[in-house]
Amino acid sequence: MFEWVYTGSLPTLDGNPERSVGGSHISAWDTVATYKLVNKLRCIPFMDAVMSKCIKNHRSHSTFPSMKAIGKIYDQLPQGAIYRKYASMTLHYVISEHRSNEVMKHWPTSELHELLLAKPDLALDLLKLSRDQEPGQHVKNPKKLIPICTFHVHGVDDPCKDRE
Numbered sequence: 001m002f003e004w005v006y007t008g009s010l011p012t013l014d015g016n017p018e019r020s021v022g023g024s025h026i027s028a029w030d031t032v033a034t035y036k037l038v039n040k041l042r043c044i045p046f047m048d049a050v051m052s053k054c055i056k057n058h059r060s061h062s063t064f065p066s067m068k069a070i071g072k073i074y075d076q077l078p079q080g081a082i083y084r085k086y087a088s089m090t091l092h093y094v095i096s097e098h099r100s101n102e103v104m105k106h107w108p109t110s111e112l113h114e115l116l117l118a119k120p121d122l123a124l125d126l127l128k129l130s131r132d133q134e135p136g137q138h139v140k141n142p143k144k145l146i147p148i149c150t151f152h153v154h155g156v157d158d159p160c161k162d163r164e
């Protein structure tokens with residue numbers, strides 16, 4: 001937080017490679033805990049900076065939030081938090097658009113079932129996304145949505161350094 005206050009940017013999320021588990025990338029700092037704090041403080045520029053950092057990290061490493069991370073996001077952040085929107089849209093995209101063995105291995109149906117049973121808010125958000133999906137259309141990958149402001153909370157007309 002101090003780095004952001006003094007420099008206006010956040011430290012990299014690239015962690016120590018030795019901290020990777022089973023090929024999954026482990027961030028150098030906890031974006032969910034950080035977002036929880038700045039969401040409570042309603043520090044909008046910081047909230048948006050965390051989301052940008054997180055999404056850009058997922059883009060550059062070709063990764064998604066893990067099931068564990070999605071559970072944590074729903075545990076720690078309140079209804080309406082934009083980080084929850086990113087998590088539920090990611091889950092919707094993965095289960096709708098990916099059928100590879102690799103995805104099935106990392107997102108097994110039995111564990112998804114347990115996750116949805118444990119997080120009724122997530123199940124509801126997923127149901128709403130499914131109902132809102134245009135029939136016959138592909139689900140869009142949330143990390144590739146342009147502008148990234150989809151996951152920011154600043155005003156529509158506010159300037160944004162991350163607007164693409």
Ligand SMILES: [Zn+2]
Pocket residue numbers: 048148149152154160161162163
């Ligand atoms: Zn923005």
